[in-house]
Amino acid sequence: xxxxxxxxxxxxxxxxxxxxxxxxxxxxxxxxxxxxxxxxxxxxxxxxxxxxxxxxxxxxxxxxxxxxxxxxxxxxxxxxxxxxxxxxxxxxxxxxxxxxxxxxxxxxxxxxxxxxxxxxxxxxxxx
Numbered sequence: 001x002x003x004x005x006x007x008x009x010x011x012x013x014x015x016x017x018x019x020x021x022x023x024x025x026x027x028x029x030x031x032x033x034x035x036x037x038x039x040x041x042x043x044x045x046x047x048x049x050x051x052x053x054x055x056x057x058x059x060x061x062x063x064x065x066x067x068x069x070x071x072x073x074x075x076x077x078x079x080x081x082x083x084x085x086x087x088x089x090x091x092x093x094x095x096x097x098x099x100x101x102x103x104x105x106x107x108x109x110x111x112x113x114x115x116x117x118x119x120x121x122x123x124x125x126x127x
Contacts, residue, residue, distance in 0.1 A: 034097040041101065051095065052105040053087060061107065062086045072111065081109045 030040035041049065053061055062083030064072075072080055084107035095102040108116040 034094050034102075038098055038101065048101045048103065050103045050105060051091065053107060077109065077111055081112075081115075084109060 028040060029036035031037070041047075061080070063076075063079045064083050088106045091104040091106060095104040110116060
């Protein structure tokens with residue numbers, strides 16, 4: 001019984017440390033502002049980074065309340081796709097400040113492969 005109690009205590013403290021680290025990390029200006037992000041990268045010695053949704057500041061995708069898109073009802077898909085377009089515009093702007101240092105992974109509507117293909121071809125053409 002004593003080992004189980006120690007493990008629960010260790011798990012509690014580890015989760016507390018992780019949560020505190022994440023909370024502190026999200027307070028830096030580099031998670032919201034591109035110029036501050038570039039300064040943070042310089043201080044940390046990071047030459048370039050890949051940006052994907054959730055990696056910067058933990059914000060949710062506009063109009064999507066799910067982590068995964070595997071069970072989006074048909075009625076919500078147009079709204080979620082609009083949120084993805086909003087995010088992709090932000091991502092394009094963010095990466096354009098220093099395209100040699102930021103690579104953005106766009107969000108696509110995986111439930112409509114034809115539309116996703118057209119959108120990704122357009123993104124590649126503008127890059």
